[in-house]
Amino acid sequence: MLTSLNAxxxxxxxxxxxxxxxxxxxxxxxxxxxxxxxxxxxKVDQVATGTMTGQIETQRLVQTLAEAEVAMETVVAIRDKVVEAYQEILRMPV
Structure with a gap:
């Protein structure tokens, strides 16, 4: 029997x-x-602004952009894997 104390x-x-x-x-x-x-x-925004104002060298801007490109490629790869996993879940029979 279910009592209020048990519940x-x-x-x-x-x-x-x-x-x-x-x-x-x-x-x-x-x-x-x-x-x-x-x-x-x-960081890319700050370096780009600094380069335009002449406070930061162009070489540092190029290096920062290269690092940002690698980060963007990583994020896109992660996004693709998440979408692929989601689509795989949708294909599962219920």
Whole structure:
């Protein structure tokens, strides 16, 4: 027989199972990668502005752009893998 005390205890036990906690390591890694990418793009903007004003050498701009290109290629590769995994999930029979 289900009593109110049993129901309250079951609710208390289940509440901890669905409560938000630490994100999964993969989610945390993806979040860190996104923050690093945003920082890299911000660095490109700063260096480009500095080069236009004559405060930073052109060589540093070229180097920063090359680093940004590698970062962009990495982000696109990750995006492609996520889309591919999502499409694979959609193809699974229910």
């Amino acid at each position: 309250a205890n079951a609710y208390s036990a289940a509440k901890g199972a669905v409560a938000p906690g630490q994100p999964a390591p993969a989610v945390q890694a993806l979040s860190n990668a996104a923050e690093d990418f945003a920082a890299e793009m911000g």
